[in-house]
Amino acid sequence: MSTQPQAFLPYALPEIGEEEITEVVDALRSGWITTGPKARQFEHDFSAFLGDSSLHSLAVNSATAGLHLALEGLGVGPGDEVITTTHTFTATAEVVRYLGADVRLVDIDPATLCIDPKLVEAAITPRTKAIMPVHYAGLAADMPAILAIAQRHGLKVVEDAAHALPSTQGGRLIGTLDSDATVFSFYANKTMTTGEGGMLVTRDAELAQRARVMRLHGMNRDAFDRFTAKVPSWYYEVVAPGFKYNLTDIAAAMGLHQLKKVRAFQQRRAAIAARFDMAFAGLPLITPPGPAAGDLHAWHLYALRLGKDAAITRDRFIESLFEQGIGCSVHYIPLHLHPYWRDRYQLQAAQFPHSQLAYERLISLPIYTRMSDADVDRVIAAVRRALGG
Ligand SMILES: *Cc1c(COP(=O)(O)O)cnc(C)c1O
Numbered sequence: 001m002s003t004q005p006q007a008f009l010p011y012a013l014p015e016i017g018e019e020e021i022t023e024v025v026d027a028l029r030s031g032w033i034t035t036g037p038k039a040r041q042f043e044h045d046f047s048a049f050l051g052d053s054s055l056h057s058l059a060v061n062s063a064t065a066g067l068h069l070a071l072e073g074l075g076v077g078p079g080d081e082v083i084t085t086t087h088t089f090t091a092t093a094e095v096v097r098y099l100g101a102d103v104r105l106v107d108i109d110p111a112t113l114c115i116d117p118k119l120v121e122a123a124i125t126p127r128t129k130a131i132m133p134v135h136y137a138g139l140a141a142d143m144p145a146i147l148a149i150a151q152r153h154g155l156k157v158v159e160d161a162a163h164a165l166p167s168t169q170g171g172r173l174i175g176t177l178d179s180d181a182t183v184f185s186f187y188a189n190k191t192m193t194t195g196e197g198g199m200l201v202t203r204d205a206e207l208a209q210r211a212r213v214m215r216l217h218g219m220n221r222d223a224f225d226r227f228t229a230k231v232p233s234w235y236y237e238v239v240a241p242g243f244k245y246n247l248t249d250i251a252a253a254m255g256l257h258q259l260k261k262v263r264a265f266q267q268r269r270a271a272i273a274a275r276f277d278m279a280f281a282g283l284p285l286i287t288p289p290g291p292a293a294g295d296l297h298a299w300h301l302y303a304l305r306l307g308k309d310a311a312i313t314r315d316r317f318i319e320s321l322f323e324q325g326i327g328c329s330v331h332y333i334p335l336h337l338h339p340y341w342r343d344r345y346q347l348q349a350a351q352f353p354h355s356q357l358a359y360e361r362l363i364s365l366p367i368y369t370r371m372s373d374a375d376v377d378r379v380i381a382a383v384r385r386a387l388g389g
Contacts, residue, residue: 009378011327012189015265015369016254023253030249035059035216038249042256046199049166049259050175055201056208059252060215063162063185063198065245068095070181070200071130073210074156076101080129084160085115086334086347087355088134092160093335101129105335105347110354112289113137113303117145124149130156135164135174137288137331138191138298143169143177156180162198163300165191166266171294175201186251189368191265191298192258194251218242268369269299272376276302276365279380283387284310286361301331302367304383305358311388314361320386321363326379329364 027038039059046057060066076082078100084092086105093103106119113136120131131150133141143159150157161167162185164174175182181204184190186197202208213220218240247255277287284307291297306314314330321328334355336347349356365379 006325006378008325009327009366009371009375011329011364011366012368013370014188014193015261016193017257017261019257019260020254023256024250027249027253033250034248035246035252036249038256039247039252042247042252042259043199045256045259046201049262050173050201052176052203054203055176056203056205058200058202058208058211058215059247059255060198060200060245061247061251062091062196062245063160063183063187064091064095065215065243066183066198066200067091067132067158067160068098068243069211069214069245070158070183070202070207071095071099071101072214073204073207074130074158074180076129076156079127081125081127082130082132083120083123083128084132085134085136085355086336086341086352087113087115087136087332087358088160088335089162089332090335090338090341091162092132092134093341096132102127103341103345104128105341105345105352107352107354108136108358109142110358112139112141113355113358114139114141115146116354117142117149120146121149121153124153124155128153128155130158130180132158132160134160134162135167135298137301137303138163138167139289139291140164140167140169140174140295143179147178150179158183161185162187162190164298166262166296167291167298168296169292180204181207186255186258191269191300192255192262194247194255194258197247197251197255214240214242215245216242217244265369266296266298269367270297272367272371273297273299273302275373275376276304276367276380280304280383283384284308285383285387299367302365303331304363304365305361306363307361310361312386314363317363317386321382324382324385326382327366330359330362331364332359334359 080101157179159182186194286305
């Protein structure tokens, strides 16, 4: 057997084509490098992609910014509580603290690793203002149940869809469901990228208007619309202490072309996931759940769990993969284990048994469009060897 060392296979890589490069260069040469025509086009194309003309799409410089703007626009503030899952990236929860509100973390459904709606309902108090489900790995959370709870209790719903482009539920794209806002991420390792970037999507015209103002220093551009002819172009009014969350045209240039490819990207990711599923059947592993029949899973992550009968710890498994030249990761170290969240809310692992158990057995394998079939086979072989096969 050949023992020729192979190049390290990274955990994630973006797929950037000549189209993106040419468009970025076009932005650079145009003299307009910050928010301008390409960002506006990207927003327009994003709404068109979602296929719902009642949607407002706002390009922002991260999903974190978009989540912050959504909650701010929905009036979340001091004294309020927002319910989300412990099994997420800290960005989901930190934006609640930016606004001086408090986070109520709940456990996941052990089958899907998405927030458990029954626990959401049990966590509601008179202070609860909003629910933030996360579509973990790109699999839609149980939105019918979450939206029904929100309606019963008069709560807002903001979807953290950082993993979920293009995912569907009941045949509808995430972003077009009946929540108050949905936020996508275009971070470097997400299912499409602008380097850094995000998109806030809402049907709520008032929220969209507030987020548009708060996205850029709280500068009210209505002055332009109302008195275009009378007000000189240097004039603006600051109506709130806003943020600096606008997406540059350099980033939007990438987004224009990534968006055109995002369905093809999803197909490649789904094909890799199917190949993994097939190869891992019969091994002491829990493969990630697929989407409901007829629905799309964005497959941002392929989050495998070691089975109870696996003769190796998660940490040793990851070491073995690295020794075999395969990058991998863990999604997530649950929020209840991080010092800030643990100490602020006096959290204990026993409160989140499903997230805790999942965490102890989780490994995210590489799953990205630039992987060849040979790369996928290499990952499969490394997994088998790590398990002692
Ligand atoms: C990546 C990610 C975010 C943050 O996205 P940014 O664009 O980097 O701000 C938020 N939530 C989840 C679940 C994520 O994976």
